[in-house]
Amino acid sequence: MKKTYFDRLPGFQFDLLGGFSDRMNHAVFSRKGGYSKPPFDSLNISYSVNDDENDVKKNRAAICSNLKIDPPNLVTARQTHSKNILVVDETFMSQRHKYDEPDNIDGLITRLKGIMLMVKVADCQAILMFDPVKNAIAAVHAGWRGLVQDISGEAINALKEIYGTDPADLIVGISPSLGPCCSFFSNPETELPPDFKPFTDTRKRVDQWAYSIKQIERHGVHEKNIELAGVCTMCGGGGDFYSFRAQRGITGRFGAGILLS
Secondary structure, three states: OEEEEEOOEEEEEOHHHHOOOOOEEEEEEOOOOOOOOOOOOOOOOOOOOOOOHHHHHHHHHHHHHHHOOOHHHEEOOEOOOOOOEEEOOHHHHHHOOOOOOOEOOOEEEEOOEOOEEEEEEOOOEEEEEEEOOOOEEEEEEEOHHHHHOOHHHHHHHHHHHHHOOOHHHOEEEEOOEOOOOOOEOOOHHHHOOHHHHHHEOOOOEEOHHHHHHHHHHHOOOOHHHEEEOOOEOOOOHHHOOOOOOOOOOOOOOEEEEEEEO
16 A cells, blocks of 8 residues: 555555556545544544534545545445445435435445445445456445454445456455554453454454455455555554544544545
């Protein structure tokens, strides 16, 4: 993952996904470059953290302006750590107001061009997927509860069923998120299913990065097609990202999105 600028807005891009820039654009935005005031400073894109709604709208407008898309074409959802996937199609777009967020959705898929699918994170993983054969994309929000429910697998299955995706063709990027260095659980043996045990150390830290990669691979995605940012939002990143744990729950959400061009 490399740092870049979308016009004047700082952000990051995955090397693997960047290889398809003629057909698809993507971005992992930092917390910088926006309008929100402390403790949400400054590019918070979430309406659900008690930030000023007008500041959030200006932050989203800045993202749209820098990516040269219309605000109604930025699609987000009210994330609830579910395993629910929304198909963003012509019917959905025709019925949606530009600020509407469908409820109880943690994964978005589409084949529509010019529609940015964006998820909001602050320690959870934002997982971006691109099928260069069927020309389809997905954006997934995956915290530990999402990993338990295999939300990435739900997105892959939806891509297969609706667009005919072969998982072997998928290119996947996993955003900055809570790293194995900081992913402490009080009692992982009871909080998590048994298949997390090989990813848990003696200090009760869980390597959610490695678990997520293995989970995605089990659905047929090649390891060489998965890029992990490898940046911990809690202790790394030089303050570029929001962290729910580091800021004790009072913080914003940074955005990661993908769109077909």
